[in-house]
Amino acid sequence: MTRNIHIINGPNLNFLGIREPEIYGYETFEDILHELKTQFSKTQFHYFQSNHEGELIDYLQKNHKIFEGIIINPGALSHYSIALLDAIKYMKCPIIEVHLSNIYQREDFRKNSITAQGAKGVITGFGKYSYFLAVQYLLKN
Numbered sequence: 001m002t003r004n005i006h007i008i009n010g011p012n013l014n015f016l017g018i019r020e021p022e023i024y025g026y027e028t029f030e031d032i033l034h035e036l037k038t039q040f041s042k043t044q045f046h047y048f049q050s051n052h053e054g055e056l057i058d059y060l061q062k063n064h065k066i067f068e069g070i071i072i073n074p075g076a077l078s079h080y081s082i083a084l085l086d087a088i089k090y091m092k093c094p095i096i097e098v099h100l101s102n103i104y105q106r107e108d109f110r111k112n113s114i115t116a117q118g119a120k121g122v123i124t125g126f127g128k129y130s131y132f133l134a135v136q137y138l139l140k141n
């Protein structure tokens, strides 16, 4: 059972609450993280966000030995970053890709996730609950 969960958010997810709230919601990620910590009080959450592909890859490389479970929302990088996919592929722990919006209901360029090929599974379209569902999976596996 995973007790240490790393949440990694990609570009523009630091602007949750401000950015297209009708799509991504009115809460900031700090609000969501607070709710996760309250609901899963025995779980240790670690959070990293970057707008830069290379920084996300550096973070994965630096911590790959200590990860027990990863929830990643690569943002737009999902749709084109082979470099991030390559990094995801050498993670040894379960890694779940999440999206707030349902990427299949949106523009064609969002319908394919390259990075998802390296994930255990994908949870998309449940708003902030995409993260909650991913935590539930990791706690049971």
Ligand code: DQA
Residues within 6 Å of the ligand: 011, 012, 013, 073, 074, 075, 076, 077, 078, 098, 099, 100, 101, 102, 103, 110
């Ligand atoms: C997103 C979907 C992506 O297409 C978009 O670029 C994002 C957010 C989501 O959580 O719905 O930045 O990953």
